[in-house]
Amino acid sequence: MKEIILNHPMVSHKISILRNKDTSTKEFRELISELATILCLEALRDAKLESFKVKTPIDETEGFKINENNYAFVPILRAGMGMVDGVLTVIPNAKIGHIGLYRNESTLEPVEYYCKLPNKIEEKTVILLDPMLATGGSAVNAITQLKKREVKKIKFLAILGAPEGIKKIKEMHPDVEIYLACKDEKLNESGYIVPGLGDAGDRIYGTK
Ligand code: PRP
Numbered sequence: 001m002k003e004i005i006l007n008h009p010m011v012s013h014k015i016s017i018l019r020n021k022d023t024s025t026k027e028f029r030e031l032i033s034e035l036a037t038i039l040c041l042e043a044l045r046d047a048k049l050e051s052f053k054v055k056t057p058i059d060e061t062e063g064f065k066i067n068e069n070n071y072a073f074v075p076i077l078r079a080g081m082g083m084v085d086g087v088l089t090v091i092p093n094a095k096i097g098h099i100g101l102y103r104n105e106s107t108l109e110p111v112e113y114y115c116k117l118p119n120k121i122e123e124k125t126v127i128l129l130d131p132m133l134a135t136g137g138s139a140v141n142a143i144t145q146l147k148k149r150e151v152k153k154i155k156f157l158a159i160l161g162a163p164e165g166i167k168k169i170k171e172m173h174p175d176v177e178i179y180l181a182c183k184d185e186k187l188n189e190s191g192y193i194v195p196g197l198g199d200a201g202d203r204i205y206g207t208k
């Protein structure tokens with residue numbers, strides 16, 4: 001079971017701006033994207049490299065490359081879309097799937113409304129994206145949908161995670177690696193992360 005929390009002063013700096021209720025939509029979007037890039041780099045620490053010969057202007061040496069075709073990004077709609085540009089700067093040719101889920105506001109249970117995944121998804125490492133891991137219902141549902149399609153390797157990336165959500169993923173899907181920019185304190189009675197940053201989707205899209 002792998003749970004990685006980014007521990008870096010610049011991550012703390014950027015998350016503090018995200019948390020600020022007065023941060024503009026533009027800056028909020030940019031920071032979600034930047035943190036997604038950092039999370040993705042961390043998630044790819046174990047990426048397999050193929051070696052090849054490269055000629056520099058001076059000499060010939062050994063170069064290395066990853067096989068971009070081995071990866072797919074799957075944002076959980078809507079807020080996960082805010083992380084896509086950031087992760088594409090790391091693997092520009094990765095395929096992209098979409099899983100549509102929203103939380104029922106009273107039960108907090110995820111409601112499925114869309115799923116479109118790349119061909120041969122079962123052969124790829126799937127990097128699942130959602131800025132918020134609260135109760136864990138949405139992440140667990142998305143992971144279950146991926147496993148129904150025979151996906152074997154899943155890495156879940158979120159900006160903020162509550163202990164409740166982390167525990168739920170570990171219980172239901174202990175093989176999934178979790179990468180968080182920050183672990184927050186708890187959930188409040190409405191299922192929001194505390195101290196959190198509010199509703200990520202609304203802040204990315206300016207819908208409230
Ligand atoms: C938010 C967030 C996650 C989910 C997390 O989405 O982006 O998908 O809530 O909560 P959970 O861990 O308790 O399931 P929301 O349902 O608000 O939909 P949206 O992305 O369309 O705004």
Ligand code: URA
Nearest residue numbers: 134192193198199200
């Ligand atoms: N979804 C959000 O966008 N924010 C929270 O705090 C919890 C779930």
